[in-house]
Amino acid sequence: xxxxxxxxxxxxxxxxTLITLAVITIxxxxxxxxxxxxxxxxxxxxxxxxxxxxxxxxxLRSDLLQKEEDKILSFGIExxxxxxxxxxxxxxxxxxxxxxxxxxxxxxxxxxxxxxxxAVLPSGEIEMGGxxxxxxxxxxLASEPDGVMLGKLLAKSLQVEEGEEVTLLTTTADGAMNxxxxxxxxxxxxxxxxxxxxxxxxxxxxxxxxxxxxxxERLVVTLHDTRAxxxxxxxxxxxxxxxxxxQSWKEVYPDFAKTxxxxxxxxxxxxxxxxxxxxxxxxxxxxxxxxxxxPELATLRAMxxxxxxxxxxxxxxxxxxxxxxxxxxxxxxxxxAFLINNANLMMPPxxxxxxxxxxxxxxxxxxxxxxxxxxxxxxxxxxxxPARRIFRLNIVRALRNG
Amino acid sequence: xxxxxxxEKVKKSFRLGKTEVRALRGVDLEIAENEFTVIAxxxxxxxxxxLNLVGLIDGLSSGNLFFDGNMVGRLPERKLxxxxxxxxxxxxxxxxLVATQSAYENVExxxxxxxxxxxxCREMVERYLKRVGLWERRRHKPAQLSGGEQQxxxxxxxxxxxxxxxxxxxxxxxLDSQNTREVMELMETLNREQGITFIVASHDPIVIKAARRVxxxxxxxxxxxxxxxxxxxxxxxxxxx
Numbered sequence: 001x002x003x004x005x006x007x008x009x010x011x012x013x014x015x016x017t018l019i020t021l022a023v024i025t026i027x028x029x030x031x032x033x034x035x036x037x038x039x040x041x042x043x044x045x046x047x048x049x050x051x052x053x054x055x056x057x058x059x060l061r062s063d064l065l066q067k068e069e070d071k072i073l074s075f076g077i078e079x080x081x082x083x084x085x086x087x088x089x090x091x092x093x094x095x096x097x098x099x100x101x102x103x104x105x106x107x108x109x110x111x112x113x114x115x116x117x118x119a120v121l122p123s124g125e126i127e128m129g130g131x132x133x134x135x136x137x138x139x140x141l142a143s144e145p146d147g148v149m150l151g152k153l154l155a156k157s158l159q160v161e162e163g164e165e166v167t168l169l170t171t172t173a174d175g176a177m178n179x180x181x182x183x184x185x186x187x188x189x190x191x192x193x194x195x196x197x198x199x200x201x202x203x204x205x206x207x208x209x210x211x212x213x214x215x216x217e218r219l220v221v222t223l224h225d226t227r228a229x230x231x232x233x234x235x236x237x238x239x240x241x242x243x244x245x246x247q248s249w250k251e252v253y254p255d256f257a258k259t260x261x262x263x264x265x266x267x268x269x270x271x272x273x274x275x276x277x278x279x280x281x282x283x284x285x286x287x288x289x290x291x292x293x294x295p296e297l298a299t300l301r302a303m304x305x306x307x308x309x310x311x312x313x314x315x316x317x318x319x320x321x322x323x324x325x326x327x328x329x330x331x332x333x334x335x336x337a338f339l340i341n342n343a344n345l346m347m348p349p350x351x352x353x354x355x356x357x358x359x360x361x362x363x364x365x366x367x368x369x370x371x372x373x374x375x376x377x378x379x380x381x382x383x384x385x386p387a388r389r390i391f392r393l394n395i396v397r398a399l400r401n402g
Numbered sequence: 403x404x405x406x407x408x409x410e411k412v413k414k415s416f417r418l419g420k421t422e423v424r425a426l427r428g429v430d431l432e433i434a435e436n437e438f439t440v441i442a443x444x445x446x447x448x449x450x451x452x453l454n455l456v457g458l459i460d461g462l463s464s465g466n467l468f469f470d471g472n473m474v475g476r477l478p479e480r481k482l483x484x485x486x487x488x489x490x491x492x493x494x495x496x497x498x499l500v501a502t503q504s505a506y507e508n509v510e511x512x513x514x515x516x517x518x519x520x521x522x523c524r525e526m527v528e529r530y531l532k533r534v535g536l537w538e539r540r541r542h543k544p545a546q547l548s549g550g551e552q553q554x555x556x557x558x559x560x561x562x563x564x565x566x567x568x569x570x571x572x573x574x575x576x577l578d579s580q581n582t583r584e585v586m587e588l589m590e591t592l593n594r595e596q597g598i599t600f601i602v603a604s605h606d607p608i609v610i611k612a613a614r615r616v617x618x619x620x621x622x623x624x625x626x627x628x629x630x631x632x633x634x635x636x637x638x639x640x641x642x643x
Contacts, residue, residue, distance in 0.1 A: 005500075005502070005503070008502035008503065009502055011502075012501065012502055295496070295498060296498060296500055296501065299492070299494065299498040299500075300500070300511075301459070301483075302457065302459045302486060302492050303486065303487065303492060303511070303512055303515065303559075304483050304484070304485075304486040304487025304488070304490075304512070304515055305483075305487075305515060306480075306483050307479075395454075395459040395460070396454050396459060396460045399459075399494065399498070
């Protein structure tokens with residue numbers, strides 16, 4: 001009876017109820033959209049970082065984390081193939097690839113500049129990147145044993161083009177200076193202006209020849225599924241040979257946590273603002289309805305309806321408005337997300353970046369199971385305050401006003 | 403015949419701004435079961451206040467009030483609600499039907515409060531709506547009914563729980579004379595056939611004429627100078643007794 005009456009009562013003043021529903025609907029859909037965007041960034045951006053840069057975790061000598069290297073690769077991994085093979089045995093692991101990162105001087109003959117060099121095995125990087133990366137530049141690099149891919153702005157600064165030669169100078173693992181001529185295989189864009197000015201990528205064997213060492217700095221490990229990361233981290237922390245340590249991708253790339261904190265902070269700001277609007281809108285609707293219906297409520301009280309039963313009826317009215325608003329809001333959000341995901345909209349480059357990114361939304365059940373109940377609670381709580389007036393309703397006075 | 407209502411020196415006062423209004427100044431009244439009593443008197447004489455007290459929707463300032471032999475003047479709210487739910491029906495001047503509910507649902511409501519089973523509920527609503535001649539219009543909302551029809555729905559609503567007492571406050575105030583006659587005839591018949599006690603507040607001559615007993619009020623008191631009209635003989639004649 002209470003539910004039936006509540007449903008009928010909310011349509012008593014259609015326009016007012018529709019306005020309240022619109023506020024709740026817009027609040028819910030906007031909040032879900034914002035959270036779906038953050039989820040897209042978290043997953044999309046995270047996966048791009050993992051497969052394009054960091055892997056899920058990296059294995060390196062513990063000393064490298066604790067001490068400063070006197071010479072390049074003094075804390076490098078000697079038997080890296082054996083270790084890589086051992087890690088590859090784990091069914092969670094999809095790829096293991098070695099890397100060396102070092103600093104050097106890149107010279108075109110006329111101009112020299114400090115560079116950060118990354119030495120890779122293209123096959124391993126392609127296996128690691130999978131569908132998340134564009135492997136063209138890696139394939140190009142693999143085709144030239146002495147090739148180097150230069151950051152776009154670095155090539156521009158050195159005034160070199162594809163096919164021309166540059167010299168890389170660095171200290172070897174013994175501490176001596178060494179130089180090696182590389183042929184420019186092409187240019188790459190990391191997406192970040194500062195990195196594009198300093199970044200160069202060479203093949204691992206060429207780098208090992210330059211550094212006069214067969215060691216590698218680290219092994220980059222990717223998993224089939226990011227959800228298995230914690231489990232894999234726990235396992236490999238216990239099962240790595242002595243003297244080795246691992247770093248999860250978030251430790252290697254702390255900017256990800258900062259980015260997510262920024263977005264979560266925005267949600268943290270938007271959530272209370274939207275909920276406050278929902279709160280006042282619902283409270284206003286229930287309060288107005290209560291004032292308009294006071295003679296009718298008094299009649300029901302006179303007929304023997306208890307205060308508590310009437311209180312429950314008013315709460316049920318708020319709850320129904322909430323359920324309707326939340327449901328419509330979620331449906332609208334799903335529709336909008338579908339449209340946005342299929343519109344291929346591009347976002348402008350973030351500060352410091354050179355490339356924009358595709359605007360995408362990722363709906364996960366957690367968004368709806370959070371926003372739905374939170375909004376419903378806010379609506380019901382905002383109904384409580386006006387509904388309490390029913391306990392103070394003076395039957396005689398309310399009937400007289402009718 | 404046992405008393406359904408007994409008021410002893412009942413006083414009721416309330417504040418209106420800074421003024422204290424003494425609405426009832428010590429009313430003594432006895433109403434027996436099956437009576438059809440009209441409380442008559444000019445506006446402000448205390449008719450509605452007395453009905454509110456007897457209907458247990460307002461509290462008295464002093465005196466004693468008995469309902470069906472029990473002192474009810476100072477009962478807790480929970481018990482008053484229970485008495486109202488089971489034993490008292492109300493008919494209001496503005497009909498006060500629930501606007502969003504159909505005639506059927508309005509009449510059904512008191513039974514739902516009393517947790518009457520669905521089947522019995524249906525049977526009773528049908529019986530009472532037929533009794534007031536509105537079964538065909540059961541699906542209509544109050545706004546789709548005329549004033550007389552709304553008042554008949556209100557009577558069916560008051561009647562359906564088979565209360566010991568029906569209180570009607572100015573039931574003809576929003577009705578034309580034809581509808582007033584019809585409604586009064588209906589109440590009178592129900593009183594006669596089912597033995598339900600009616601207390602009606604009104605100064606409408608048609609209503610007063612229909613009553614077996616008329617209690618005159620003036621300035622918050624029962625006016626002893628005006629002898630209680632007793633239309634019983636006239637009614638008895640109409641009833642063929």
